[in-house]
Amino acid sequence: MRVLIVEPQTIVRASISALLAELPGIVLADATGAGTDVVALARRSGADVVLMNADVEDADGFALTRALRSDSGGRTDVVLRLSTTRVHEVQYALDAGASGILTRDSCPDVMADALDCVAKGRIFLESDTIRHLVTAAVAVPPRARISEDPCLSPLTDRELQILRLVARALNNRQIAAHLMISEGTVKAHLSRVLGKLRLTSRTQAVVFAYDCGLVTPHPRSRESA
CATH class of the missing domain: 1.10.10.10 (Winged helix-like DNA-binding domain superfamily/Winged helix DNA-binding domain)
Incomplete structure (x- = not known):
């Protein structure tokens, strides 16, 4: 599985790259800190999965997710790293086409599990995220106009x-x-x-x-x- 990392912080990008290098079956396709050329970079590098910070520089991470999915005909999966697991942000990420959702505090083991899960064609959500979604689904108040x-x-x-x-x-x-x-x-x-x-x-x-x-x-x- 070839993974493209999109992370604006240099230290974090290097840390994730080092983590992926230790995981069997994973090849680092490329890494970038900017969002302006992510779609083209994913295409050139042959990335199977894009692991992306939703707050990528110079772009909207959710819009980029849609673009990546559209450009690849759905063949490139996107795992988004969010700053929060608020229900509407998670819903929007899924609606944009994300195959996996992590928080920026997700530990290396969870990140590895997410990549393994999406490689098998499944959606990955952490347990806390699932709990938030279920809680919201069973207790949705009437929305004000x-x-x-x-x-x-x-x-x-x-x-x-x-x-x-x-x-x-x-x-x-x-x-x-x-x-x-x-x-x-x-x-x-x-x-x-x-x-x-x-x-x-x-x-x-x-x-x-x-x-x-x-x-x-x-x-x-x-x-x-």
């Missing part, structure tokens, strides 16, 4: 449109074409959205949109490990 949700009240109608499209993994150029506005205007709106919501990245905006119910994951059946 979007117009009444105070977390979205600072945003204008146009900013809500922008946030919704960002959460659906559209890039700025695609959003501009969809709304028939300039790419610069999209960037300005998105900057105001991040400022009003006190967020620092596009990925955080995606998770926020799901947490507030502005968008919901598409239904998809998944096999759990």
